[in-house]
Amino acid sequence: MNAPMQQTVVDHIDRAAEDVVSLALRSASGPLAPWEPGAHIDLALPNWLTRQYSLCGDPADRGSYRVAIRNERLSRGGSEYIHRFLRQGRTLGVSLPRNHFRLEPAPAYLFLAGGIGITPLLPMLRAAAASGVPADLVYAGQSVATMPFADELRSSYGDRVRIVATRRQGRPDLAALASALPPGARVYCCGPPAMLAEAEAAFPAGRLHTERFHPAPKSFAPNEEFEVECARSGQTLRVPADESLLDVLTHAGRPVGSGCREGVCGSCEIAVLDGEPEHRDDIGAPQGRMYPCVSRALGPRLVVDL
Amino acid sequence: MTHASTRPRRVSPAEVRSRVGEPDVKKRDKTLDHIGVYARRFIAHAPFLTMATADAEGRADCSPRGDYPGFAKVLDDRTLALPDRPGNKIADSFRNLAENDGIGLLFFIPGVRETLRVNGRAYPTDEPDVLARMQTEAKRPVLALVVEVDEVYFHCGRALVRSRLWDPGSQALADEMPSAGEMAAAQFAPGADPEAFDRRLEDAYRKLY
Ligand code: FES
Numbered sequence: 001m002n003a004p005m006q007q008t009v010v011d012h013i014d015r016a017a018e019d020v021v022s023l024a025l026r027s028a029s030g031p032l033a034p035w036e037p038g039a040h041i042d043l044a045l046p047n048w049l050t051r052q053y054s055l056c057g058d059p060a061d062r063g064s065y066r067v068a069i070r071n072e073r074l075s076r077g078g079s080e081y082i083h084r085f086l087r088q089g090r091t092l093g094v095s096l097p098r099n100h101f102r103l104e105p106a107p108a109y110l111f112l113a114g115g116i117g118i119t120p121l122l123p124m125l126r127a128a129a130a131s132g133v134p135a136d137l138v139y140a141g142q143s144v145a146t147m148p149f150a151d152e153l154r155s156s157y158g159d160r161v162r163i164v165a166t167r168r169q170g171r172p173d174l175a176a177l178a179s180a181l182p183p184g185a186r187v188y189c190c191g192p193p194a195m196l197a198e199a200e201a202a203f204p205a206g207r208l209h210t211e212r213f214h215p216a217p218k219s220f221a222p223n224e225e226f227e228v229e230c231a232r233s234g235q236t237l238r239v240p241a242d243e244s245l246l247d248v249l250t251h252a253g254r255p256v257g258s259g260c261r262e263g264v265c266g267s268c269e270i271a272v273l274d275g276e277p278e279h280r281d282d283i284g285a286p287q288g289r290m291y292p293c294v295s296r297a298l299g300p301r302l303v304v305d306l
Numbered sequence: 307m308t309h310a311s312t313r314p315r316r317v318s319p320a321e322v323r324s325r326v327g328e329p330d331v332k333k334r335d336k337t338l339d340h341i342g343v344y345a346r347r348f349i350a351h352a353p354f355l356t357m358a359t360a361d362a363e364g365r366a367d368c369s370p371r372g373d374y375p376g377f378a379k380v381l382d383d384r385t386l387a388l389p390d391r392p393g394n395k396i397a398d399s400f401r402n403l404a405e406n407d408g409i410g411l412l413f414f415i416p417g418v419r420e421t422l423r424v425n426g427r428a429y430p431t432d433e434p435d436v437l438a439r440m441q442t443e444a445k446r447p448v449l450a451l452v453v454e455v456d457e458v459y460f461h462c463g464r465a466l467v468r469s470r471l472w473d474p475g476s477q478a479l480a481d482e483m484p485s486a487g488e489m490a491a492a493q494f495a496p497g498a499d500p501e502a503f504d505r506r507l508e509d510a511y512r513k514l515y
Contacts, residue, residue, distance in 0.1 A: 047351065
């Protein structure tokens with residue numbers, strides 16, 4: 001049930017800003033799977049870890065993908081590996097692109113990026129500009145030196161792009177941006193948790209689209225034990241309060257693909273045939289689907305299509 | 307059982323020196339007092355290591371530790387950290403280290419004949435920034451071991467070459483071993499069902515974090 005992988009080769013690794021590198025991943029054979037702005041991929045690293053990164057290149061380029069990665073101070077082994085040990089010419093398995101952050105049609109767009117959160121917004125901005133829809137970008141980061149693609153953005157889009165170096169200028173005033181928002185405009189925001197929280201407070205929910213790299217702080221009713229029936233095999237399993245549904249399925253020999261295990265990447269998506277899931281993800285599960293790495297059940301039983 | 311009369315004879319330290327020579331002088335030249343770039347790359351790709359400790363009386367113990375490659379985190383060029391995972395029985399090592407902080411680590415990378423030796427002193431920590439870097443499958447260890455590095459050196463590959471350790475053909479040796487369940491049942495629970503032991507073990511092996 002693990003998603004099919006595409007083989008790519010690390011074509012080049014470039015420094016995109018302080019502590020940020022961009023990777024160009026060239027197809028090892030034939031065209032790569034198509035994608036739309038907002039999509040991300042799983043990267044299967046040589047150290048067996050899988051990490052998700054937003055595609056930030058050009059969707060028209062079917063020969064390569066581009067991703068940009070910040071070296072996290074508390075790296076759990078993904079970004080540190082890419083920054084220190086990944087080498088040009090290495091083959092890397094890449095998942096098919098997934099998109100939980102689609103660019104919906106609108107008469108105007110406001111893009112809000114915080115730091116490395118610029119990555120999914122880059123192709124969105126390009127797409128909006130190409131189709132002639134007015135689009136503005138407010139791009140915040142600690143200092144310009146830490147912000148990838150700042151020069152490229154300024155030279156391509158001029159004053160449609162506002163770069164805010166927060167250490168000198170403070171954070172952008174989202175409330176002011178909200179009151180100046182053109183009617184019908186949609187807001188796309190990707191950045192650190194504090195920025196997402198401010199955006200959620202400033203913009204009407206129906207017009208705001210967010211993408212998280214880390215789960216939003218939330219609280220839930222205490223975990224309850226429940227039962228899961230795997231419809232295809234007829235197997236029924238007990239999900240104890242202290243274990244995730246994903247782990248129970250995996251330990252029972254029904255492996256489900258997984259990436260973040262935090263309800264942000266969507267790689268563990270499964271179909272629910274019966275019972276009411278308790279959704280705890282940050283993606284927004286489509287009808288009849290759930291993310292078993294974090295989500296549980298509202299009732300005593302779920303039937304899943306496995 | 308070995309009896310006094312059949313115990314192999316002991317060779318004195320002086321005699322040992324005369325037969326095998328002085329300790330390798332070249333070793334000293336190859337030894338670094340910090341984690342250099344190649345050692346760091348080695349550690350980042352090693353999924354397995356052995357850890358030797360001893361108690362105050364010098365009673366020694368050696369145990370395996372394994373996880374994804376790079377599970378031993380390099381905090382800086384003189385400091386490493388190892389996660390405590392379920393089943394790693396790190397408690398035994400902690401007990402020794404509380405009395406005697408000396409530690410010897412030997413890192414392995416499948417397919418690489420050379421091994422990396424890191425010796426130093428160790429203590430347990432619960433530092434959140436260290437534990438955060440060890441989170442796997444959404445689980446964070448409760449404790450980690452900090453190793454302050456004194457010596458780092460590559461060990462030549464002769465032992466691994468001679469042992470054919472990475473030769474896939476060598477895995478046929480496993481066929482000559484009874485299962486863990488068979489051994490456990492025979493030694494500790496005569497009459498118990500070895501297959502039940504093995505099943506329980508397989509279940510435990512599926513749940514690694
Ligand atoms: S593993 Fe990422 S959403 Fe479940």
